[in-house]
Amino acid sequence: MAIDFKQKSASFVENKDRSAWHDTALWFVRNKRDIGVMGVEYWEQLRLQASNIKTHCLSNLDKYLVEFEENALKNGAIVHWAKDGDEHNKIVGEILNKHKVTKIVKSKSMLTEECELNPYLEKNGIEVIDTDLGERIIQLRNEPPSHIVLPAIHIKKEEVSELFHEKWDTERGNNDPQYLTYQARLSLRKDFLTSDAALTGVNFAVAETGEIVVCTNEGNADMGVNITPVQIHSMGLEKLIPKRSHLGVFTRMLARSATGQAITVYTSHFKKPKPKGEMHIIIVDNGRSERLKKEGFWTSLKCIRCGACMNTCPIYRRSGGHSYGYTIPGPIGAILTPNINLEKYSDLPFASTLCGSCSDVCPVKIDIHNQLYKWRQVIGRNNVLPKTKTIAMGMAGKMLEKPGIFKFAFKMGRIALKILPDFIVYNRWNNWGKGRKMPEIKKK
Amino acid sequence: MNSKDKILENIRISTLKRQVDLEDILSSQNLTVEENSLILLDKFKNSLAGVSAEYRFFSDFSEAKDIINNFFSGYKQCVNMIKDIAISGIKLDELSSPKALHPLDLAIIKGEFGVAENGAIWVDAGKLPDRAIPFLCENLVVMIDSNELVTDMHQAYQRTDTSDYSYGVFITGPSKTADIEQTLVVGAQGPKRMLVLCKGYD
Numbered sequence: 001m002a003i004d005f006k007q008k009s010a011s012f013v014e015n016k017d018r019s020a021w022h023d024t025a026l027w028f029v030r031n032k033r034d035i036g037v038m039g040v041e042y043w044e045q046l047r048l049q050a051s052n053i054k055t056h057c058l059s060n061l062d063k064y065l066v067e068f069e070e071n072a073l074k075n076g077a078i079v080h081w082a083k084d085g086d087e088h089n090k091i092v093g094e095i096l097n098k099h100k101v102t103k104i105v106k107s108k109s110m111l112t113e114e115c116e117l118n119p120y121l122e123k124n125g126i127e128v129i130d131t132d133l134g135e136r137i138i139q140l141r142n143e144p145p146s147h148i149v150l151p152a153i154h155i156k157k158e159e160v161s162e163l164f165h166e167k168w169d170t171e172r173g174n175n176d177p178q179y180l181t182y183q184a185r186l187s188l189r190k191d192f193l194t195s196d197a198a199l200t201g202v203n204f205a206v207a208e209t210g211e212i213v214v215c216t217n218e219g220n221a222d223m224g225v226n227i228t229p230v231q232i233h234s235m236g237l238e239k240l241i242p243k244r245s246h247l248g249v250f251t252r253m254l255a256r257s258a259t260g261q262a263i264t265v266y267t268s269h270f271k272k273p274k275p276k277g278e279m280h281i282i283i284v285d286n287g288r289s290e291r292l293k294k295e296g297f298w299t300s301l302k303c304i305r306c307g308a309c310m311n312t313c314p315i316y317r318r319s320g321g322h323s324y325g326y327t328i329p330g331p332i333g334a335i336l337t338p339n340i341n342l343e344k345y346s347d348l349p350f351a352s353t354l355c356g357s358c359s360d361v362c363p364v365k366i367d368i369h370n371q372l373y374k375w376r377q378v379i380g381r382n383n384v385l386p387k388t389k390t391i392a393m394g395m396a397g398k399m400l401e402k403p404g405i406f407k408f409a410f411k412m413g414r415i416a417l418k419i420l421p422d423f424i425v426y427n428r429w430n431n432w433g434k435g436r437k438m439p440e441i442k443k444k
Numbered sequence: 445m446n447s448k449d450k451i452l453e454n455i456r457i458s459t460l461k462r463q464v465d466l467e468d469i470l471s472s473q474n475l476t477v478e479e480n481s482l483i484l485l486d487k488f489k490n491s492l493a494g495v496s497a498e499y500r501f502f503s504d505f506s507e508a509k510d511i512i513n514n515f516f517s518g519y520k521q522c523v524n525m526i527k528d529i530a531i532s533g534i535k536l537d538e539l540s541s542p543k544a545l546h547p548l549d550l551a552i553i554k555g556e557f558g559v560a561e562n563g564a565i566w567v568d569a570g571k572l573p574d575r576a577i578p579f580l581c582e583n584l585v586v587m588i589d590s591n592e593l594v595t596d597m598h599q600a601y602q603r604t605d606t607s608d609y610s611y612g613v614f615i616t617g618p619s620k621t622a623d624i625e626q627t628l629v630v631g632a633q634g635p636k637r638m639l640v641l642c643k644g645y646d
């Protein structure tokens with residue numbers, strides 16, 4: 001069934017307090033990003049280098065993947081290739097079976113969300129514990145993440161408190177984040193001590209050395225990997241970078257773009273297995289090599305999953321991540337999903353004002369808003385345009401035929417947004433304002 | 445055809461038509477802003493404070509020992525990887541598994557060098573008798589030489605380029621999370637406190 005963005009976001013947007021609270025929380029993160037970025041001389045040159053390194057790597061991906069595998073094997077790792085999510089899950093299952101693992105600790109990995117690994121393992125009798133605090137919270141709530149860096153950004157502390165009380169019998173009504181975090185720490189420590197394998201995502205894989213790099217703040221990835229005998233690292237094949245020196249560029253940008261931190265607390269370089277341990281690396285395609293073929297869209301593979309485009313997006317901030325109906329929400333999700341299923345996700349490229357803020361903050365310079373626009377055209381051409389859009393598009397089409405009218409309307413729109421109070425923009429006759437809050441006008 | 449060949453074959457359809465010159469793209473400009481050593485130290489200290497790491501300078505190892513004992517009085521289980529500091533720790537060769545390290549109140553380890561722009565310290569954790577030590581402990585002490593500082597991550601990777609580590613980590617302060625309503629909490633799954641012991645003068 002096709003995702004109806006407006007319908008999915010309705011309940012979130014209707015709760016005005018929550019929508020405003022969510023909006024503020026993300027804008028706060030966006031501001032921290034700005035402060036972090038301002039502290040770096042040559043930020044724009046860094047972006048250019050990052051983007052160029054990715055262009056080069058993706059244009060020689062076959063060569064670098066082979067080089068990576070060779071070096072990883074030399075290091076003593078075991079390398080697997082998975083063409084899709086099912087094969088990935090099967091590989092993980094086989095490794096765990098071989099070692100008779102009944103419980104596994106996981107650190108954050110959007111890829112395993114994408115492959116739906118948890119339900120697969122659980123069906124096969126393996127207990128899976130997500131150890132990143134945000135991921136643990138949503139796992140206990142039986143929910144998907146609503147953000148790729150801040151998976152529980154949509155949940156209030158009172159709700160976390162209720163949840164922990166119900167699951168772990170913590171003090172009722174104690175909403176102090178510090179108290180709640182320590183309760184989770186105690187519970188998770190027990191899980192670490194009773195698990196036999198660990199799985200992590202991968203932020204970067206270095207072809208030159210065969211090592212993989214994982215960036216975290218909580219220490220959960222390193223704890224899991226080092227405390228258990230079997231370590232598994234699942235990586236999308238686009239995580240590759242050619243040389244170790246390129247890590248200098250990316251580690252300076254990732255955390256600053258994500259949360260404004262200069263670097264994550266742990267930037268861990270896993271090269272060789274620990275003594276008597278086993279290290280597995282699973283290279284996953286799952287549609288990526290197909291995406292690479294698409295002129296005009298392949299650069300979305302440059303994404304380093306920093307989340308900056310979500311934090312800045314006026315639509316994402318007001319609608320919440322669950323409205324997108326996919327693991328990766330926000331602007332980047334809206335250009336990834338049509339690759340997966342054009343009809344199902346045809347609504348998502350329209351969940352944007354095309355303000356371009358996403359492209360401005362993207363550390364690897366993906367032209368996200370252009371791709372959103374291009375997807376709209378592809379969707380139109382393929383006749384899978386969502387119904388509510390056909391009428392508006394027809395009008396826009398008329399306007400676009402006469403540039404003068406368009407310019408005038410655009411200008412009036414900008415002025416109106418500046419001066420009109422909320423009740424006019426969000427009145428019940430304004431269908432657009434009802435479904436989505438309007439963007440702030442960027443100061444030019 | 446196995447998955448590897450299938451994937452590579454599919455990738456080649458794109459890469460064959462998109463040849464990009466390596467030299468053109470990677471002859472990148474050096475983005476390091478060089479600083480003198482005094483400014484580097486200042487920046488490093490600022491960065492440490494910004495990531496909730498504490499720091500102290502020491503000139504001899506008996507002083508280092510006193511600093512640690514003052515900081516973390518009453519600790520029981522301890523791992524000490526620095527022989528010159530006369531603090532006795534548990535015997536690691538008797539451990540059956542890293543899990544037996546728990547509960548670990550204090551770990552004292554060596555850092556190779558620090559990064560001024562962000563307060564990161566490079567730890568060659570593959571050399572530790574157990575790789576879990578810096579993560580399992582409640583309190584972490586990392587000793588570095590205050591002359592061993594680099595400006596930024598570009599230099600940091602140049603510096604580690606020749607070292608043959610099996611597992612290396614940049615550690616930047618105690619573990620943290622802000623997953624509950626964006627409120628920063630120090631002490632997530634790893635150490636709750638981190639003390640950086642700098643050999644040299646402030």
Ligand code: SF4
Nearest residue numbers: 303304306307309362
């Ligand atoms: S598209 Fe760019 S801004 Fe968005 S998550 Fe990816 S790297 Fe970050």
